[in-house]
Amino acid sequence: MSLGTVGLWLYRNGGGERIQRQIVEMLKERNIACVTGLDLKHAQVKNGKIICNDTAMDDLDAFLSYNAGEQTPYQRYLYQMVSQVTPTINNFDSFAIAEDKFQTSHLLTLHGVRTPDYRLCGRDDEDGLKQALNDFGGRMIYKPIDGWGGSGIVKIEGHESLKTVLPFISQTDLRYFYLEKFVNYDNTDFRVDIVDGKFVGCYGRKAPRGEWKTNITSGGSVFVREPDQEVIELAVKAAKILGLEVAGVDIIYDREREEYVVLEVNTIPAFATPEQEKLGINFNSYKIDALVDLLERTVHYKAREQTIKVA
Structure with a gap:
């Protein structure tokens, strides 16, 4: 008998299927079952249950939603409801704040983290x-x-x-x-990945010649970049302030202020693609380990809660 069941919805392109297989296999070794493909786009609500692909979302011990490219208002709405009864990663309240650029900047500023x-x-x-x-x-x-x-x-x-x-x-x-x-910077940034309050990886992004956006979808390129302790601590602090279990913190160096500032905080930071791994960006194993540890602890925590309620 498994200790619990984790529901997963991960992106499939860019090596996502391989990442998912590793997560499923590692959880299985820890006696935790997995249900994959839980895209809330296909979910229905009936008789007090949210059903997705014949799975009652309310009965899961944890739900990991990890697909930034396919979020619809319907999925987000159901994600909010699922989070009321099932531990979600990220938790919905923190997810909603981090998805809002104003709320993110304002909250970070109030807690002493510099932003533009x-x-x-x-x-x-x-x-x-x-x-x-x-x-x-x-x-x-x-x-x-x-x-x-x-x-x-x-x-x-x-x-x-x-x-x-x-x-x-x-x-x-x-x-x-x-x-x-507009921040005067060198058109490069740090993408720092944080899982469960721990630094798990980093890479750099660079805007195309003559441009200023570093986003990959805007034509930016990635490169190997090692962050110093100041950058790591800033990313960890930003994720903690927002209450995120998983975060990708974008940090740039403001040449006028002569200090690092947090530009954005992403709730679904991608794993390194196979092409990026060939460049030497090899943090996937650390990130997967941290994520699986987090999921296992979440499952055990819910099991303890249920035991206390029964007692």
Whole structure:
């Protein structure tokens, strides 16, 4: 008899299937069963149960949702409900905060973690947009609150540039706008992976020549990069403040402030792809070990809770 059951939904491209097999095999060795392919897109709610691929999500001992590229409002909504009865990784409350760029920056700043200077402006606050541009020295970045992969990010340089962007902004259905001061940096960053409060790996990303976005989906490239202790501690602290079990913390060096700042915190940081591993980015085994340890502890914790309730 297994100690418990873990539900998994992992991305399948970029070596994801191989990663999933390793996780399943390692959990099996620890007497923990796995159910894979639990894409909440296919889930139905009936008779007090959330059923996905014939599995009652409420009966799982843990659920790992790890697919950044296929998130829909329906999946997110059910993920929130599942998290009320089944331990989820990441926990939904922290996941929701980290997915929101304003909430992330604001919470980190309140706890002493430096981020780029930011503003939140209402939809019709054109004066606020202009004031932000002035305060930021004439260069700022507009970011969707919940975007990922560099999608929808616009660099605004000067008031003429703002005038060009305003018609686009006015046609969106957004209620508010998140703005960041453009940071003077070397167009590279650190992607630091944290699992269960521990540093498990890092690599660097570099923007294409003449560009400033380092995201892979925006044409950025990866390279081997070893972080110093300051970068590691900053990433660990950011993940802890947000309450994330798993995080990919993007850190850049602000040349004006002469200090590291946290640019973003990702809730589903990808494992190294086979191509990246060939470059020498070899942290997958450490990350998988930490993730499996976390899942095992989560299963044991739920088992203890159930024992206490029965007693």
